Amino acid sequence: MKKILGLCILLLMLILSCSKDNYKIDGGVSDPKVNMSTYDFLKQHGSFDSLVRVIDHAGIKDIINSDVTFFATTDYGVRDYVAAKKQQKIIELGDENIKFGIQDIPAKELRDSMMVYLFDGQINRQDLTPDNKYFVSKLGAIPNVRFNIKLRRTRDYSNYLDYVDYLNYTKVIGTLDADEPDYNAIPKEEQDKSFDCQTSGIISTTGILHVLPNSHRLFFNAGKMAN
DSSP states (O other), X not given: OHHHHHHHHHHHHHHHHHHHSTTXXXXXXXXXXXXXXXXXXXXXXXXXXXXXXXXXXXXXXHHHTSXXXXXXXXXXXXXXXXXXXXXXXXXXXXXXXXXXXXXXXXHHHHHHHHGGXXXXXXXXXXXXOSSOOEEOXXXXXXXXXXXXXXXXXXXXXXXXXXXXXXXXXXXXXXXXXXXXXXXXXXXXXXXXXXXEOSEEEEEOSSOEEEEOOTTXXXXXXXXXXXX
């Protein structure tokens, strides 16, 4: 009885959360299907304004709207990436007063880099398990890099549910960190970059959309940001 009551409370919390952030759609709470293309879905919701500008500048709208699975970065991650690129340009020019934005980043650079978030076909929750599963992005094979997409199982809500599965997207550099005997011995730049999607399984009329957390900076950039 306690678990049933707890489940009801958890579902209510999730529904209320979705009412605040209406771009967050999860197949477990509401209908995952949206009657529009992936690009139009992103454009309609304010949390992806900067991402849409990246897509437009890179000229990849047609790819986003093809039969692909797209892991989308929110505006937080795009903003921090642009700030890091600005800082890089400031150092190059020796001028802290420059104006810099998405339009100042080469379109080809953005186009190529965006391919690491795109995978041919539909990768949805029902296609995955907690076991590691590797996929090749539309960028193609990358030396010493693989993309592991799986369900990460947690029992953090054990008072309400037996377990919760998050859809996880990991950039594996070399060997999987979990397979290394001493994680602390792995250089920071060689550590895997792992993110649980904050929303997963949005089914548009063209493909599948998963939303990465706000903490994910576009293209895994870790550079210092300009003020």
